[in-house]
Amino acid sequence: MSAAPATKGLEGIVATTSSICWIDGDAGVLSYRGIDIHELASKSTFEEVTYLLWYGALPTTSQLATFSKELADARELDPKIVDLLKAVPATATPMEVLRTAVSLASMYDADEKDSSHDANIRKSFRLTAQIPMIVALFDRIRKGLPTVDADKSLSHAGNFLWMLNAEKPSETATKAFDIALILHADHELNASTFAARVIAATLSDMHSAITGAIGALKGPLHGGANEATMKLLFAIEKAGADPVEYVKAMFARKEKISGFGHRVYHTEDPRATHLRRMSEELGKAAGDTKYFDMSRQIELFIKAEKKLNANVDFYSASTYTTLGIDIDLFTPIFAVSRISGWAAHVIEQHDNNRLIRPRAEYTGPEYPAPYVPIESR
Ligand SMILES: CC(=O)SCCNC(=O)CCNC(=O)[C@H](O)C(C)(C)COP(=O)(O)OP(=O)(O)OC[C@H]1O[C@@H](n2cnc3c(N)ncnc32)[C@H](O)[C@@H]1OP(=O)(O)O
Numbered sequence: 001m002s003a004a005p006a007t008k009g010l011e012g013i014v015a016t017t018s019s020i021c022w023i024d025g026d027a028g029v030l031s032y033r034g035i036d037i038h039e040l041a042s043k044s045t046f047e048e049v050t051y052l053l054w055y056g057a058l059p060t061t062s063q064l065a066t067f068s069k070e071l072a073d074a075r076e077l078d079p080k081i082v083d084l085l086k087a088v089p090a091t092a093t094p095m096e097v098l099r100t101a102v103s104l105a106s107m108y109d110a111d112e113k114d115s116s117h118d119a120n121i122r123k124s125f126r127l128t129a130q131i132p133m134i135v136a137l138f139d140r141i142r143k144g145l146p147t148v149d150a151d152k153s154l155s156h157a158g159n160f161l162w163m164l165n166a167e168k169p170s171e172t173a174t175k176a177f178d179i180a181l182i183l184h185a186d187h188e189l190n191a192s193t194f195a196a197r198v199i200a201a202t203l204s205d206m207h208s209a210i211t212g213a214i215g216a217l218k219g220p221l222h223g224g225a226n227e228a229t230m231k232l233l234f235a236i237e238k239a240g241a242d243p244v245e246y247v248k249a250m251f252a253r254k255e256k257i258s259g260f261g262h263r264v265y266h267t268e269d270p271r272a273t274h275l276r277r278m279s280e281e282l283g284k285a286a287g288d289t290k291y292f293d294m295s296r297q298i299e300l301f302i303k304a305e306k307k308l309n310a311n312v313d314f315y316s317a318s319t320y321t322t323l324g325i326d327i328d329l330f331t332p333i334f335a336v337s338r339i340s341g342w343a344a345h346v347i348e349q350h351d352n353n354r355l356i357r358p359r360a361e362y363t364g365p366e367y368p369a370p371y372v373p374i375e376s377r
């Protein structure tokens, strides 16, 4: 069979079937297992959403209690992983460290050599519990601050904030963070999830797939855009510039504005609706809406002038900054949530596997090209 012409970036190509996440990019609908993201963001918790993603249906009260306990009990890290966090060069970024620590965690995983469905579920618990621990511990280690042990009585969101700040988080902060985790949990065949599925489809293991996914998430066209958005807001603030004039100048230089545009949504990203509200509410509660106000001015200008919508990364930047989180933790925090979706996709891929191996449209020299002997070249 000869290959069809290429579609740059695989735009619009349906690459697999999946029962995890459904998006209508024209109507701005996102659902996990058919349940609308707005309902989940307002009524659910990260633990419940993770159960939904892995098992395909909402849990009963006792199922959720067992699941949440199992997830909390998985808050354990081999000391060798903590040693790694202490040994990396001072220039290491949290995203590089997370990628490397997850790869190392594979060698200390009880199911290292087992990729059965049940072993994949057990690994999903461990990775989902360990990733936030790695991010929080590394942040404190690099700052020379004492680390704190995981608190298994706290929720997933609450324990992350506890381990990051060594202070019991407020209910408002825990709730806001939990909603952010729900919103970022899954998004169909985004680049990092696709990368994870490609790796899993070779029958490689869950840790390899997640390590690759973290590498894909890191890029500024994907999860890295939340960090890039905050850098933009800080640059505008530092320059004392008018946000709209600053962005206009970027457009004149043909630069892309982080946090805008999306391959699938042609209308408002439904996650941005929540993050915009959270950014504003948290700003008001903290008595400083500066970053929300700047963001809103930029959003209104870009929407009016370029018909581009804010994506999930745009308002998560000001939301996390208002929660007191350092800018280079934004993308690792995306992974703290997205591990739930990545794991669901790796499990689904292994449960019904076929190697993912597309074709390329060849654009090189015409075949057969001559092999010119080296002395004649
Ligand atoms: C969690 C996530 O991954 S959400 C996405 C996070 N990434 C970002 O926010 C980075 C900024 N955005 C982008 O680079 C893009 O919109 C992407 C990567 C998200 C989607 O890319 P694609 O679907 O390939 O769209 P593409 O980059 O071809 O853009 C289409 C057109 O809109 C323009 N455009 C898209 N996004 C932007 C932007 N953020 N700023 C300026 N122009 C943009 C492009 O320049 C292009 O214009 P042209 O047709 O005149 O050349």
Ligand SMILES: O=C([O-])CC(=O)C(=O)O
Pocket: 186, 187, 188, 189, 190, 191, 263, 264, 311, 312
């Ligand atoms: O779906 C995408 O291409 C990117 C995205 O929004 C996500 O991964 O959450």
